[in-house]
Amino acid sequence: MTRAKAAAHRTPAGRVQVQHTLGFGVPATSDPHHFKVLIPKSSTGKVQISEYLGLQSASADTAVIDRVLLDRPRWTAIRAEVQRAFNARLTAHGLKPSAWKIGENPVDRLLGKELCVLAWAVEQMEASKIPVAVRNWLALRPEERWWLFGMTAMATGGVMDAGKGWRIALQHALGDVAQSDLLGTRARRGRNDRDDNRPSLDLFGDDTA
Template sequence: MAGSRSASRKILGLGFLPEEARHGFLIDVPKGTSGDDLIFITEHRGQDLVDLGLRPLESLAPNAPSMRVVIDRTRWLALAPAFWEEANRRLRANGMPTVRFVKNPGKPTPVHASLGKELCILCWAVEEASPDDIPNALRNWEALAPEERWWLYTMTVSTTGQALQKGIGWRKALRAALADNPFVKGEGMSPKARRELLAHPQSQLLLPL
């Protein structure tokens, strides 16, 4: 039943529904292999959604209002496959087609709004972290329920949601809670404890080393 419904709906990229969506994200991966190349993630609403992912991409400055993430290719390749796996699991559960992860997709990838929020949270947590901390951030991110990730996005984007607002406020708190907080199965920080930490971004300065 779910499969027949999805077959009649136009779906682009990671679950983006162009005829139904009022909100979505776009991942723009440049051609090339350099680890210093920059990947951009933008957020779109309203008229800006028309032909999202199909029309030629407008070149945006890193400080553009719709720019949420600017992250280097090295970090992107360290986190993107795990995000793709999670996204595909969720798409499959909702009867929507899955999408194979491609290092150089050739064109921007539209993303369902909910998944886009969760991707931003992950990218913000590691954008200035050591690449060695990314596996740790992934495990902490995976331990969060989708609703928790959406809540974190809402709190972060309201104050430090621009791509270049790195290392301050909620963006700094996300790194402390996800990338810098060691994950030990069965002993990691609980979702409630993470929420309490992130509810007071400055409290991370008092954490023991």
Template sequence: MSGSTTTVNPWTLVARSFGFDPEESRHHFVVYIPRGAQREIQISEHLSWDERTGSSPVTTGQAPDGQIRAVLARPKWDAIADVVRVEFNRRLKRMGLRTGSWRLGPNLVRREMGKELVLLVWAIEDADPSLIPNAIANWQGLYPEERWWLYTQTAAATGHGLNDRGKGWRKAVRYALTENPVTTDSVARPTMPEFYRRAEAGPQAHFLLERDAPPDDLDADLLEPDPDLTQDEEDDR
């Protein structure tokens, strides 16, 4: 695992990022893609940015700044990378921002998109590879605001990339996005609102392990919708 994010000029990384602008917000995610087809992809969340050194150092500890949020096997990353790129770039174009592409090394992602990416990664990290198309379809069926909500809930309870894998909310996210049936109606949405109702019930949710269920008093921290991030059916490939 990489202990620091990069030796590349940090402003070069900003220029080719997925919408990250330190002047807008220093909060961002780093997707580290190493050389080698067998090496894992690492995603970390960063709350600070230094104009000289860039992203804060990556940590495997409990400190929130630079914390690893997910580690994903390369074949699973390859299965979602292009879908995520197209989704993010479509929205970045609508926002009037430069689009991004995945490169070897560190890739900077604006905060809300980083949350959405990590949510999808959490859904597939321990899932059977055959269920990845289900996860992608259900993830695409969610509004960005719904993805943020799920990320916030999960990160608060079981958000450590290494220590919390397969527990509580992480397990619930996997169930919701991979085991829910995918509708054949392109207009209909996945059955995720039912997941929200069950998740908000805390330990009573039948798909949460009782010993790992999130506490009842967990703050939802629901974000306000952003009209610039509403999905449409455009495909900008």
């Protein structure tokens, strides 16, 4: 069965078989491309988000890309809304929801890209602006978040690239109240189209971005 098939398929007996996933939608296959969110036990420890290229990596040296480190208060400020948004997407596709826990949290490769966009935006943001950034992030369509990830990752997508280039641009774009109003208006205008053309997770399509 190809990845273009739905997450659920029918057995010869006609029963629906749901694809098993780990964490937030990661297919339980051999070395899939995905992200991991590492949450330390210490309440003061930083949360690390890393991308695991899996079988797509050119070599063992490039198999893992550490994308961002978040101070614990910043992670706490975004975690609940991110979890709610991701679980809504997973549930809509018949996949089991998940919850953040201490230790390693696997995240689907497209959801991981979306999470990085928000994490990059808030990593150096004033705490008072983070709720605005979350609202702006929620107003973006998934494909818009994927595009922002791609643009940022090309030049400033490493764990040591905070405060550079597109990372600063994301901070201003998502933390600006006026931008929030603009995105909210556009989201309301395009809600019907978005409902009819909801982007799928990589589990359900051949997207290779």
